[in-house]
Structures are given as C-alpha cells and as structure tokens.
Amino acid sequence: MSPTAVDTLKTYKIAVVPADGIGPEVIEAGVTVLNSLVGALRSFKLDFTNYDWSSEKYKETGVYIPEGGLEELKKHDAILFGSVGAPDVPDHISLWGLRLAICQSLQQYANVRPTRVLPGTQSPLRGCGTGDLDWVIVRENSEGEYAGQGGRSHIGCAWETATEVAIFTRHAIERLMRFGFETAQSRPRKLLTVVTKSNAQRNGLVLWDKVASDVSKEFPDVKMDKMLVDAMTVRMVQHPKSLDTIVATNLHADILSDLAAALAGSIGIAPTSNLDPTRENPSMFEPIHGSAFDITGKGIANPVATFWTAAEMLAWLGEQEASSLLMSAVEKVSSRGIMTPDLAGTATTKDVTEAVIKEIEN
16 A cells, blocks of 8 residues: 555544543553554554553542543544442542543444354353353443432441432433334344333333334334343343343443343453444544453453454444454454463463454465
C-alpha cells in the first residue's frame, strides 16, 4: 500500500482509560493486539489517547475525572476502559467517581454482555460445550437501583436510616427494551427473555412488564418470554440452550451477567459494551472482570476479556472484518489450550497476547 493510500485510511480516535488493578495490564495487551491487527489489515487506523484517571489519581487530587475530562472523551469515537476499584478507596466512591460518571453522563444506556463457551475452554455445567451456551445479556445502564437516588439520616444512631430509591421511567425502559428486541431480531433464534421481579417489586417492574408487552408488538418476528429473576438463575444453569437474548434491569442484569461469565468458564473472558445507541456520544468498552488486586502485577491476568471487548468495539465502529479476525485469532489460541490460570491453564498474560498476535499475523 502506498503512503498516500495509508494517509487516506479512516482513523478512529480511541480514549484509553486503564485505571486500576489489572486494568493497565490487560489494556496494554489489548492495545498491543489492536495495533497488530491494524498493521495486518492496513484498512483503517486507530489513534489512542491515554487518560491516567485512576484511584491513585483520586488519592492525589480528590477527583477521578479532572475538570473538562468528560468533554475530552466526547472528542473520541470510542473509549477502551480497564477497571476501577482499589482496596483503600470505598467502592461506591470509585464506581461513581469514574465508571458510572462516564456511563451516565454520556448516555451509554445499553450495557451489552455477550457470553459463550470458547473453543478449548470448559464450562462448569455438565455436558455444556461450545455452542450450547450462546447468550447476549442486555442490561439497562442508566437508572433502576443504580440511579443514585436516596440518602441516609440519623447517622450513628440506633435508628440510622438509609434509602435506595430504584427509578424506573417509561422513557428509559422503552428505549432499552426496543434495543433488546432489535438485538434479538438480529440473531438467528429471534428469542428474547425479559427478566424482572414484578411479583415482589410491584410498581417499577410491573411497568417493565407493561412496556415489554407494548414494545413486543413492534417485533412480531421475535418470540418473547418472561422470567422472574430468581427462577432465571435456575434456567441459566439447568437449561442454557433455552436462552438466547436476555434483557433485564441494571441490578438484575449486573448479577446475571457475572453468573453467565462463570458458567461460560471464567469471568476473565467476558466483555462489556456500554453503548449510546443514538451514537451522539462515544460508547465505552470494558472487560467485565474488575480490578482484581489479588493478581495485580503477577502477569497472569486473562487478557481474553479485553480482546473480546476490543472486537466488540471494532464491530460497533463498523469494522466487522477486523472484529471477526480478532475473535477468530482468540478462539484459535484458546482451542490450542493457551490459557491463563483462571481457565486452568499455565500461560501468562504475555503468552496469550503473543499467541493471538501470531494468529493475526498468520
């Protein structure tokens, strides 16, 4: 390819926020693999800008995101995020100071978590192998139990009181439910399972049920069924083949997606997309596993969740060929048994990264 042709390639601006724990380790691996992919395909370019927003920065400055930081993020096409959380910072401060501050401010209202058993990996479910568990969990990402409404009073007294107000609006439910139906419609089985707890939460989640029923009429080709969240955990374990696309509230989907990752073999392989489906703001892509300080610095963090997350990011940007090539490389590596200890392997983060790069180059 001539220099002139290279100069005319589309360039995507990616904000990189490694943050805490193993975040910097897996994000470094992800950027390395993405650069290798770009070099192999030579059909587009990625321009990475690193932001050192972390718990360490919070302890130095008192804030996670500096003044004007969110406006800086809006200048990018996507955000690649590592993890946030540190042992010496309360979790509610770190989460609201960084991750939720980005998601809510940039209207990333659809959290999407695909789950499947990768070749060569082992699900803890008896007889469940590649192809038997293939789900997409769509999580409402802007309100519900994580709306930040409520408060505490009489602190320190025996009658200290705390309220956590779950907010459910027709607007937010409807836009998320429509996204869930569209996701199901795009998949071969065209099956959507709506998860609530409307027998006990008789206001907000009854509204969820009503909106789901209303929106379903727009998608006659999608089969919808409904589950209470407690029964859903049983179905996921005992009948994984009966599920395909799942939509649930912020809290319920948060819990169910971690269960899904464990059933697929490890939370270390699970990706997340925080999407603004309107594309007015950049979407954010992150591995699901968290900061994992117990293995930070040991060189054994599983980078597969970040690679899969990067593939989801590429697909969202419109680079489907690159996304498919990256996932193909990851699956070939896993099928050869090159895995980190969370998948009962002996490979290091570097080993897996180098193996994926070799597959891309081949």
